[in-house]
Amino acid sequence: MPIRPSQVPSQVRGLRARNRRAIMTAIRNLKHTARVDIARVTGISAATVTSITADLVAEGLVEETLDGAQERSGGRGRPRVLLRVRPDAFLIAGAKISTDRITVTLTDYAGEEVAYHVEPQPVPQVATAVEVARHLCLAIETALAGKGKSLAELASVGVGLPGFIDASSGRVYWSACFKERDVDFRALLTSTFGCPVSLDNDANLVALAEKWFGLGRGVDNFIVVTIEHGVGMGVVLGGKLFRGMRGIGTEFGHTKVQMDGALCRCGQRGCLEAYVADYALVREAGAALGRDLSCPMTLQEDLDALFAAAKAGDRVAESIFERAGRMFAMGLANLVNVFDPNLIIFSGEQMRYDYLYSPRVLVRMRQLTVVPGRNPPEVRIHKWGDRIWVRGAAALAMDALAESDASGSARDHEHLTPASESLLA
Amino acid sequence: MPIRPSQVPSQVRGLRARNRRAIMTAIRNLKHTARVDIARVTGISAATVTSITADLVAEGLVEETLDGAQERSGGRGRPRVLLRVRPDAFLIAGAKISTDRITVTLTDYAGEEVAYHVEPQPVPQVATAVEVARHLCLAIETALAGKGKSLAELASVGVGLPGFIDASSGRVYWSACFKERDVDFRALLTSTFGCPVSLDNDANLVALAEKWFGLGRGVDNFIVVTIEHGVGMGVVLGGKLFRGMRGIGTEFGHTKVQMDGALCRCGQRGCLEAYVADYALVREAGAALGRDLSCPMTLQEDLDALFAAAKAGDRVAESIFERAGRMFAMGLANLVNVFDPNLIIFSGEQMRYDYLYSPRVLVRMRQLTVVPGRNPPEVRIHKWGDRIWVRGAAALAMDALAESDASGSARDHEHLTPASESLLA
Numbered sequence: 001m002p003i004r005p006s007q008v009p010s011q012v013r014g015l016r017a018r019n020r021r022a023i024m025t026a027i028r029n030l031k032h033t034a035r036v037d038i039a040r041v042t043g044i045s046a047a048t049v050t051s052i053t054a055d056l057v058a059e060g061l062v063e064e065t066l067d068g069a070q071e072r073s074g075g076r077g078r079p080r081v082l083l084r085v086r087p088d089a090f091l092i093a094g095a096k097i098s099t100d101r102i103t104v105t106l107t108d109y110a111g112e113e114v115a116y117h118v119e120p121q122p123v124p125q126v127a128t129a130v131e132v133a134r135h136l137c138l139a140i141e142t143a144l145a146g147k148g149k150s151l152a153e154l155a156s157v158g159v160g161l162p163g164f165i166d167a168s169s170g171r172v173y174w175s176a177c178f179k180e181r182d183v184d185f186r187a188l189l190t191s192t193f194g195c196p197v198s199l200d201n202d203a204n205l206v207a208l209a210e211k212w213f214g215l216g217r218g219v220d221n222f223i224v225v226t227i228e229h230g231v232g233m234g235v236v237l238g239g240k241l242f243r244g245m246r247g248i249g250t251e252f253g254h255t256k257v258q259m260d261g262a263l264c265r266c267g268q269r270g271c272l273e274a275y276v277a278d279y280a281l282v283r284e285a286g287a288a289l290g291r292d293l294s295c296p297m298t299l300q301e302d303l304d305a306l307f308a309a310a311k312a313g314d315r316v317a318e319s320i321f322e323r324a325g326r327m328f329a330m331g332l333a334n335l336v337n338v339f340d341p342n343l344i345i346f347s348g349e350q351m352r353y354d355y356l357y358s359p360r361v362l363v364r365m366r367q368l369t370v371v372p373g374r375n376p377p378e379v380r381i382h383k384w385g386d387r388i389w390v391r392g393a394a395a396l397a398m399d400a401l402a403e404s405d406a407s408g409s410a411r412d413h414e415h416l417t418p419a420s421e422s423l424l425a
Numbered sequence: 426m427p428i429r430p431s432q433v434p435s436q437v438r439g440l441r442a443r444n445r446r447a448i449m450t451a452i453r454n455l456k457h458t459a460r461v462d463i464a465r466v467t468g469i470s471a472a473t474v475t476s477i478t479a480d481l482v483a484e485g486l487v488e489e490t491l492d493g494a495q496e497r498s499g500g501r502g503r504p505r506v507l508l509r510v511r512p513d514a515f516l517i518a519g520a521k522i523s524t525d526r527i528t529v530t531l532t533d534y535a536g537e538e539v540a541y542h543v544e545p546q547p548v549p550q551v552a553t554a555v556e557v558a559r560h561l562c563l564a565i566e567t568a569l570a571g572k573g574k575s576l577a578e579l580a581s582v583g584v585g586l587p588g589f590i591d592a593s594s595g596r597v598y599w600s601a602c603f604k605e606r607d608v609d610f611r612a613l614l615t616s617t618f619g620c621p622v623s624l625d626n627d628a629n630l631v632a633l634a635e636k637w638f639g640l641g642r643g644v645d646n647f648i649v650v651t652i653e654h655g656v657g658m659g660v661v662l663g664g665k666l667f668r669g670m671r672g673i674g675t676e677f678g679h680t681k682v683q684m685d686g687a688l689c690r691c692g693q694r695g696c697l698e699a700y701v702a703d704y705a706l707v708r709e710a711g712a713a714l715g716r717d718l719s720c721p722m723t724l725q726e727d728l729d730a731l732f733a734a735a736k737a738g739d740r741v742a743e744s745i746f747e748r749a750g751r752m753f754a755m756g757l758a759n760l761v762n763v764f765d766p767n768l769i770i771f772s773g774e775q776m777r778y779d780y781l782y783s784p785r786v787l788v789r790m791r792q793l794t795v796v797p798g799r800n801p802p803e804v805r806i807h808k809w810g811d812r813i814w815v816r817g818a819a820a821l822a823m824d825a826l827a828e829s830d831a832s833g834s835a836r837d838h839e840h841l842t843p844a845s846e847s848l849l850a
Contacts, residue, residue, distance in 0.1 A: 340674030
């Protein structure tokens with residue numbers, strides 16, 4: 001039976017906490033490992049490794065196995081005792097909230113996916129925070145039920161959603177998914193799930209996922225631009241996620257590209273999103289598709305029809321995508337002017353439409369940057385679906401768990417090696 | 426006679442170099458100090474302090490004095506030997522290049538200003554890099570001559586200028602002061618002056634000056650926006666100057682605020698500068714001032730006339746400043762969206778015109794940020810003149826000197842405590 005964090009002995013602080021954490025990470029990364037190897041890779045004394053791993057075994061976080069390889073090879077002497085993370089020590093959920101669905105992954109403590117579930121909303125809508133929390137709970141419960149598990153067995157939950165999220169306080173200042181503004185969503189979810197909840201802007205989770213598992217592996221500085229229903233950004237600076245000076249910066253979709261411009265979902269005018277997001281394209285589609293949008297198909301169907309019309313040469317439809325591309329190029333150029341990146345990763349499911357990353361858009365981006373003669377940043381396209389977003393969320397939750405276990409604070413999870421790189425599967 | 430860096434014994438690397446540097450900084454900051462106090466504040470062993478300070482004295486960088494206070498107070502035993510920086514060990518120049526003048530400060534090695542000189546250009550113009558270098562040389566020579574000094578006595582030169590500057594390579598990709606693009610200006614200046622030259626974007630030097638001497642003292646994260654002939658930005662992140670991921674980022678004046686908008690000096694369209702800089706205002710002034718601008722007064726006179734007309738209630742003149750203010754608010758809001766700063770400092774001589782920081786502009790900036798309900802960043806106005814810019818340049822030069830002395834590299838000067846806080850005078 002999984003152990004809940006509250007059952008873990010009182011928090012161990014300071015040096016021992018850091019050592020404990022380093023040892024736990026080593027065991028996780030090395031999969032099956034001997035104490036002597038843990039001491040080697042962590043630089044922690046053998047005596048301390050022995051003492052701390054004894055605690056971890058006693059607490060049920062780590063288990064001992066015999067070195068099967070040595071037995072099979074007929075090695076003499078006692079078989080070595082190896083350590084590994086106990087997969088069933090904790091059950092972790094990662095979730096991504098969108099306006100039209102909630103996607104959930106469940107992983108074990110070793111980082112292996114146990115279940116994956118998508119809970120659609122029949123009618124996409126902006127709901128109250130309580131309704132979203134209920135929907136999220138339903139999605140996670142459904143994922144759990146498929147494996148004969150219940151909410152009470154969850155040790156940690158990580159959630160990503162679009163909008164202006166303060167990861168440190170867990171507040172949602174604004175999200176396209178919520179009717180209200182300024183919601184203490186983490187508190188709401190913590191009371192719903194009864195376990196630690198980590199919350200972050202969804203694009204930040206993609207940036208973390210790119211850093212941990214994807215195209216940002218081994219790259220210290222890069223920008224991730226996510227294109228889904230909206231436009232998001234995550235910035236990695238010096239190997240760490242940069243959330244802005246006060247915690248909710250690196251906003252891209254709601255930077256202004258036109259004074260007094262098109263109305264955005266956020267209520268302001270001239271936001272980049274109001275020109276390039278799917279809803280922005282579809283609201284102009286009536287003119288191109290020549291039909292009454294008061295009797296709409298779904299947003300997706302409208303967008304697909306508009307895209308097909310443009311590809312078939314419809315000039316009006318073309319002009320909609322063309323303007324979106326030019327606005328996007330202008331927004332990207334401003335990012336390049338400010339951050340001077342070497343690498344920009346475009347990530348998200350909307351990447352199936354090429355209007356935002358056509359060669360023409362990238363050429364225009366270069367023309368609008370301040371040093372057009374210099375090497376432009378490399379732009380890479382990553383057509384990851386929801387799976388990687390929710391795995392980013394699960395990794396965030398696992399790190400928060402490790403952090404709260406080791407030091408009682410979940411603030412610095414972005415500074416860490418991911419708890420489990422095997423989340424990539 | 427000043428010692429040139431080439432006379433300093435071969436470069437001392439590694440730990441000893443770091444210790445040497447820490448000791449030099451301590452002596453400078455503590456003004457007159459005993460070896461025992463240096464050991465205390467640096468945490469370096471007394472033996473190492475004794476050894477390294479002996480080197481510094483032998484090299485003429487530091488000199489011994491007796492503790493006059495102890496003598497006067499009739500203290501018993503031997504008077505303590507104190508150490509201080511030898512002011513005449515090095516002579517340092519800091520300069521700011523603008524299109525209409527070059528401003529120079531000379532400081533001694535203790536950071537005290539020795540001379541200050543402004544060399545105007547009779548006819549403001551865009552010149553070749555060689556002409557600008559000659560003008561700079563003339564300005565510095567004039568400052569030196571006033572003190573009976575010559576170029577040969579300069580140990581280090583720091584230069585700030587507007588534009589797209591790579592501080593690490595010393596290249597000027599574009600500057601409003603140069604006719605050409607992509608100039609290795611540092612190499613040109615190094616051959617002109619025969620001593621190390623540091624080059625940086627002028628707004629970066631203001632950010633460093635604010636961090637070292639000004640409103641950014643003790644603040645780890647802030648943004649400086651400079652408003653002069655153009656619009657510049659310097660960003661301090663985690664106590665360090667952030668120059669972008671590849672070294673020439675944090676560009677603000679040439680981010681685009683209008684697709685296919687007004688033509689900018691840089692050759693592109695829609696740059697913020699093309700709406701808010703003095704030249705942008707003046708080129709619209711004909712309509713308001715009702716006179717033929719083909720026979721112009723100076724830019725400054727035109728701007729003053731336009732400003733006076735607006736203040737006197739001329740609607741056309743008002744509308745010019747009003748639009749500039751709205752564009753500036755939009756640009757600022759985008760900075761807030763990206764960096765989420767707690768503090769923005771407006772700095773520069775153009776601050777005498779209030780159109781860019783009127784309450785209306787700041788209210789509009791807040792309205793355009795993504796979380797209008799949250800505490801907006803504090804905006805502080807700093808009407809520093811050229812003096813602080815060139816002192817920032819001199820401090821940069823002094824740090825480069827200390828760095829080249831200690832490790833042979835001038836790359837990391839922004840990470841350091843300023844070589845001399847007394848540059849503020």
